Amino acid sequence: MEQEYIDKSINDEHDFDHAVSEEVLSDIAYYRTLIVNVIMIGKPDDDWVLVDTGTHKYHKRILHACEQRYGKKPPQAIILTHGHFDHAGSAKKLAEHWDIPIYLHPYELDYVTGAKEYPPGDPTVGGGLISLLSGIFPTKIDHLKGFVQPLPSDGSLPFLSDWQYIETFGHTPGHISLFRKKDRVLIAGDALSTEKPESTLAVFFPLQHVYGPPAYFTEDWYDAEQSVKKLAKLDPNIIIAGHGIPMEGETMKGELQKLADNFTEQAIPKHRRH
Ligand SMILES: [Zn+2]
Ligand SMILES: [Zn+2]
Incomplete structure (x- = not known):
């Protein structure tokens, strides 16, 4: 039944009226697609940047959530924490x-221009249905050739002068996190998670x-x-x-x-392939 629900949620392209972002700070909001967050940096009437883009079937809902916050004003750029299908899909x-x-x-x-492929998901790591399904997750995404540009090598981020990127390799070879020093906000990508990402149960009943x-x-x-x-x-913070x-606060810090x-x-994981 859970799988049915996931299939329906992923495939139903028309039901996006509820696609609305939630504000974290006055200039940061996120929109949670079924399994993954997209993040909007910028106040509603300001210039803005989108970080990550969900799976490939979510572009209309993401667009809806962005337009709810910024109207028709496009972001200045999309920044991807990494190229996995659930972050780069749309x-x-x-x-x-x-x-x-x-x-x-x-x-x-x-990995996003077709020269290399990520290794397949490892269903042997345990933890729940999402892990078992991961073996059939796509390792390739739409070619981004012609759209994609390398970030500058000095850790700076285009259009985000008070942010920097941190190289957080391991999950993938070129994974990054985004950090704003002045209020110590961290956009972590998949360097860590704030729910148990292998478990379907956590998708519906997130434990922080x-x-x-x-x-x-x-x-x-x-x-x-x-x-x-x-x-x-x-x-x-x-x-x-x-x-x-x-997440924020002392519990998170600890x-x-x-x-x-x-x-x-x-x-x-005790058992794994990679
Ligand atoms: Zn990932
Ligand atoms: Zn992910």
Whole structure:
């Protein structure tokens, strides 16, 4: 029954009236698609940037949520934390619609232009139905050639002068997180999660905790651990992860530090292929 619901939600392109973003701060909002968040940076009447784009069937709903907040004003760019199908899936359609560039880390470029493919999802990591299904998740997305540009190598982000990107490799070879120093907001992508990303149950009844990256797709666990340690050092006040509801406060801070200190026990699955 859960699978039926997921199929229906993914395939029903017409039901997007409820696609509305939620504000985290006056200049940051997110829209939760069925399994993954897209993030809008910018006040409603200001210039803005979209971070991540959900799966490929979500472009109309994402557009609806963006128009609810910004009207017809297009974002200046799309920035992708990485090229997985659940983050980059609607990137091409949205970039075409708005006629704007897409940026991601140079190490990630080959995976969105067809030169390389991510390894298949690893259904052996356990944790729930999403893991079992991950073996059939797409490893390729729409070609982004012609739309995509590498981020500058100095950690700066186009159009976002008070933000920087942090290299948080491991989940994928060129995964990035976005950080704003002045109020220590962290957009973590899949470097970590704030719900148990392997479990379908968590999709419907999210329990807020700081977890490791989605295990079924994580390629390099050593790098993934270094990335979480790096993020913990930033001491973020707010975390907006790719999967899960945004978190803030002392509980989040304590859990992030614990995850960084005990990454092997907490995040790395006992059984895995990668
Ligand atoms: Zn991912
Ligand atoms: Zn993801």
